Amino acid sequence: MAITTSITVRTTAARAEGVSKFYGTGDAVVAALKDVDVELEAGRFTAIMGPSGSGKSTLLHMLAGLDRPSSGQVYVGDTLITALNDKALTLLRRDQIGFVFQSFNLLPTMSAAENIVLPIRIAGRKPDTAWVQSIVDKLGLADRLDHRPTELSGGQQQRVAAARALASRPQIIFADEPTGALDSTSGTELLGFLRTAVKELGQTVVMVTHDPTAASYADRVLFLADGHVVDEMEEPTADAVLDFMKHLGG
Numbered sequence: 385m386a387i388t389t390s391i392t393v394r395t396t397a398a399r400a401e402g403v404s405k406f407y408g409t410g411d412a413v414v415a416a417l418k419d420v421d422v423e424l425e426a427g428r429f430t431a432i433m434g435p436s437g438s439g440k441s442t443l444l445h446m447l448a449g450l451d452r453p454s455s456g457q458v459y460v461g462d463t464l465i466t467a468l469n470d471k472a473l474t475l476l477r478r479d480q481i482g483f484v485f486q487s488f489n490l491l492p493t494m495s496a497a498e499n500i501v502l503p504i505r506i507a508g509r510k511p512d513t514a515w516v517q518s519i520v521d522k523l524g525l526a527d528r529l530d531h532r533p534t535e536l537s538g539g540q541q542q543r544v545a546a547a548r549a550l551a552s553r554p555q556i557i558f559a560d561e562p563t564g565a566l567d568s569t570s571g572t573e574l575l576g577f578l579r580t581a582v583k584e585l586g587q588t589v590v591m592v593t594h595d596p597t598a599a600s601y602a603d604r605v606l607f608l609a610d611g612h613v614v615d616e617m618e619e620p621t622a623d624a625v626l627d628f629m630k631h632l633g634g
């Protein structure tokens with residue numbers, strides 16, 4: 385009798401090893417991260433939570449190569465990004481990382497369609513039209529592509545920003561409070577889409593959020609407190625996350 389087993393082998397999309405980050409000098413020094421080890425698996429949706437000032441944005445900035453740690457190593461895929469010079473790091477961010485921030489950062493003079501493929505054009509590549517179309521369809525943007533950002537609602541602008549982040553099929557997408565400027569309906573839609581991008585399109589998403597409901601869309605939540613990763617939760621529910629945050633005082 386043949387026995388077949390299926391084993392899911394997950395690769396690592398990004399990894400921090402012993403990462404510390406200090407801001408300021410002398411008496412004014414702030415340790416935003418203290419010897420943090422984090423592994424983010426490919427094809428999963430991870431949320432980062434913690435009280436205000438616990439180091440969430442700092443950790444995201446280190447993992448995304450937007451800033452450099454004071455000590456420790458960061459890998460994106462197999463690349464040790466802390467060893468890259470500024471130029472190589474800029475190229476890696478452009479080619480392998482997608483960003484969705486609270487402020488949408490769309491170019492006002494360009495249409496939604498032009499904004500979506502802008503990073504690919506800047507990189508001198510051709511967009512994969514079928515892929516971009518599938519993202520646009522999933523985000524419900526097909527009839528908004530000719531509009532400029534000022535002609536779109538906040539939720540639509542954030543969906544354009546999400547489409548732009550996904551358009552080049554980055555190795556990993558980082559989102560920092562992506563629903564922070566949205567009404568709750570638009571926020572729910574965006575979170576649903578990020579989840580779809582992970583489940584159906586195989587993307588990897590890492591999201592910083594204050595909101596337990598937003599975190600419940602993730603597969604896994606990492607909890608930060610005072611610059612440390614203090615715990616994590618698989619298959620989170622909003623209630624379980626809220627309870628844990630009360631312990632942390634967040």
Ligand SMILES: Nc1ncnc2c1ncn2[C@@H]1O[C@H](COP(=O)(O)OP(=O)(O)OP(=O)(O)O)[C@@H](O)[C@H]1O
Nearest residue numbers: 407408414416434435436437438439440441442443
């Ligand atoms: N550029 C900076 N210069 C000095 N201190 C900084 C800087 N950026 C962050 N910090 C400090 O580092 C600590 C962690 O900040 P960080 O923004 O990562 O926290 P956070 O968990 O994202 O907070 P919030 O939820 O309020 O956005 C805080 O004490 C903050 O004041």
